[in-house]
Structure formats: structure tokens, C-alpha cells
Amino acid sequence: MTARIAIVEDDPVLGLLLQELLAESHAPALFADGEAFLAAPGPWDLVLLDIEMPGLDGYETCRRLRAGFEHADVPVMFVSIHDTPEARIAAYKAGGDDFLLKPVADDELRHKVELILRQQRRQQDLAAMSSAAQQAAFSAMSTMGELGAVLEFMRASFACNDYDSLARALIQSMGAYGLRGGVQVRGAAGCVSLTNDGEPGRPLEVSILENMRHMGRIVEFRSRAVLNYEHASLLVQNLPLDDPDKVGRLRDHLALLVEAADARVAGLDAAATLNRQQHGIEHVLGGIRDSAQQLTRFLGRNREQTRSIMLDLMAQLEHAFAVLGLTPEQEAMIAEKVQLATSEALELFDEAEDIEADLSDVVEKLETLARSAP
Numbered sequence: 001m002t003a004r005i006a007i008v009e010d011d012p013v014l015g016l017l018l019q020e021l022l023a024e025s026h027a028p029a030l031f032a033d034g035e036a037f038l039a040a041p042g043p044w045d046l047v048l049l050d051i052e053m054p055g056l057d058g059y060e061t062c063r064r065l066r067a068g069f070e071h072a073d074v075p076v077m078f079v080s081i082h083d084t085p086e087a088r089i090a091a092y093k094a095g096g097d098d099f100l101l102k103p104v105a106d107d108e109l110r111h112k113v114e115l116i117l118r119q120q121r122r123q124q125d126l127a128a129m130s131s132a133a134q135q136a137a138f139s140a141m142s143t144m145g146e147l148g149a150v151l152e153f154m155r156a157s158f159a160c161n162d163y164d165s166l167a168r169a170l171i172q173s174m175g176a177y178g179l180r181g182g183v184q185v186r187g188a189a190g191c192v193s194l195t196n197d198g199e200p201g202r203p204l205e206v207s208i209l210e211n212m213r214h215m216g217r218i219v220e221f222r223s224r225a226v227l228n229y230e231h232a233s234l235l236v237q238n239l240p241l242d243d244p245d246k247v248g249r250l251r252d253h254l255a256l257l258v259e260a261a262d263a264r265v266a267g268l269d270a271a272a273t274l275n276r277q278q279h280g281i282e283h284v285l286g287g288i289r290d291s292a293q294q295l296t297r298f299l300g301r302n303r304e305q306t307r308s309i310m311l312d313l314m315a316q317l318e319h320a321f322a323v324l325g326l327t328p329e330q331e332a333m334i335a336e337k338v339q340l341a342t343s344e345a346l347e348l349f350d351e352a353e354d355i356e357a358d359l360s361d362v363v364e365k366l367e368t369l370a371r372s373a374p
Helices: 012-022 034-039 058-067 085-094 106-157 163-176 203-212 244-324 328-372
Strands: 004-008 027-031 046-050 076-080 098-101 181-187 190-195 218-221 224-228 232-236
Touching: 004 012, 004 034, 012 027, 012 106, 027 034, 034 058, 046 058, 046 106, 058 076, 058 085, 076 085, 076 106, 085 098, 098 106, 106 163, 106 244, 163 181, 163 190, 163 232, 163 244, 181 203, 181 244, 190 203, 203 224, 203 232, 224 244, 232 244
Parallel strands: 004 027, 004 046, 046 076, 076 098
Antiparallel strands: 181 190, 181 232, 218 224, 224 232
16 A cells, blocks of 8 residues: 655755655655655655754654644654664654664665554554444444433333323423424324423414324424324424434434334223223123023012912812812823923923023123123
């Protein structure tokens, strides 16, 4: 990868030599002194800097280079004939990254330049990855905080037993995002429209919600948006258009809010339907119970009346036998027939009582089911 390398060297012969060596793989630029180098436009990938120069020496040139934010991280390699601890310490304090001794060996120069450039590219890659990771972390933290409002609404919605309390919980969740607007909750029991201050929806907002509820899941127009589900709609008036990422997150979070409200309305309607059905079942069971009791009383009366009628019939037959002149055999036969008919009639009543008992058992089981229904 071609790098832009600044060579700051007051010796023109050495400067041209360095430039020629580096030109094979990179784009070197030669400067005769520190002032000319600092006045040149950057950016640079590497600076080779002589120490002893007229005017600004290499140390001061490096310090001024480091003072600018644009060149704070540019690697600087000092090139000097003085290989002393003092010279190296001074180079380090001025902001240098490496030190190369004159006369410069070709292989050492190429090796050190490539090593510094690789390190520089690795640091740039790490910085980019770190920046991306920080951005992702900040975004994740923001998203988690914003999702908290969704989770809190879902928790609160379970305690809402009517449309009005559900609409107010939805308004409160909008406020957690710093948003203004209105909501509408509608179902089998009616429709509730509220503004962000908890007051009944103003005619214009209600009209917008009514007219746009069938225009799609999300309808946006500049800083305003409407989110629709079957049983709930939400009107937002102040989307933060200066932060597109936040707008995208809010769109997702608000859709979750409206979807949760829609599901809760469906749940409230289903519970109301079950409640009405349960009341209807209880009413029907009450009628069945009354009918069973009446049947029991009716069967009891009829059994006793039948027994009494048959006993009276037997008494009348015995009286008639005396005047009819029947033989004993005839009288016995008639009495047997009457007795058999009486027994059969009473057996029919016994079967009816068994049916009545079965009916009472069914009624009791239905009442148990009705009491256990949600």
C-alpha cells in the first residue's frame, strides 16, 4: 500500500537518496527545513525528520507537528548522526517514535519504514474497530433503555381492565420517549381517543387517526407518523429527524407498543365475550335446574296419585265382584291383571326417577364447569 512520506532533510544529497529509496514503493516528498514542511498540506503517513537543521531544528519541528490535532498520531522517525542517549531521549520527549542513525543503510531504512507503516495501519484499524464497537455499545445501551419503556408498557397493560386505562398507559409510554401526539384504542366496547396530556382527543387528531387507520401499518409525513393496528393507533407529532438512527429505533419500539396494545384490546374483548357467555350459561343452567326440580315434584305427585287411583280401582273391583256373579277363577284373573298393570305403571315412574337423577347429575357437572371458567 502506497504511503505518503515526508522527508525533512537539509542535506540535499542525503535527502534525494532517501527519496529515491522510498519512491520504489511509496510517495515521498522532500523538504529542506522544518518551516517548509510544516507549511505543506498533509496528511502524512510517516515523517523522516533530521535533527540538526537551520531555523527550526528537528525537535521543535516535531513538537509543533504534534501540537496540531490532525498530525497528533503521525509516526515520526528521527534521522541523526548523533547516536547518544541524550539525543534519543530528546527525540522521544519531542514526540518521536523511532530513531535512525546516519549514514542510513538501505535495507535498514526499508525495514524500519515498512515496520512503522504496518504498525500505523494496525493502530488505525484497531481505532476504527474500537470506534465502531463504542458506537455499537452506545447504540445498544440506548436501545436497551428505549426497550425498557416497551417492557414497562407490556407489564402495565396486563393491569388495564378497560380501554381508557390502556390508552393512558400508551400515552405514558410515548412520554417516556419524549414524544407528543395522541392514541386511539377501539374494540367491541367502543373507542377511546386521548392526547399526550391525557385529555380527550381533539377533533383534528381524532379525524387523522380515523382517516389514516386503514392506510397502512406505518404512515410518515416529515416529523409526524401514524402507526396502526386493528384495535389501536398512535399519532406522533415530533419525530427527531436530526437523528435518523433514533427515528429508526423509535419506529420499531412504537410499533411494538401499538401491537401490544392491540393484543390487550383483543384480550379484553375476548374476556368480555367469555364473561357474557358464562352469564348466559349460568342463566340457562338456572332454568334447567328449576325444570329438573319441577320434574321431580311432578313425578312424585303423579306416582302417589297413580298409586291412589289403582288402590281405588282394586277396591271398586272387589265391590263389583260381589254383584257381577263372577266365579272365583274369573275374579282372580281380573285382580291379577289389575295388579300387573299397577306394577308396570309404578315401574315406569321408577325409570323416570332414574332419568331425573341423571339429569340432576348433568346439571351439577355443568355448574362446576361454569364456576371454573375464566
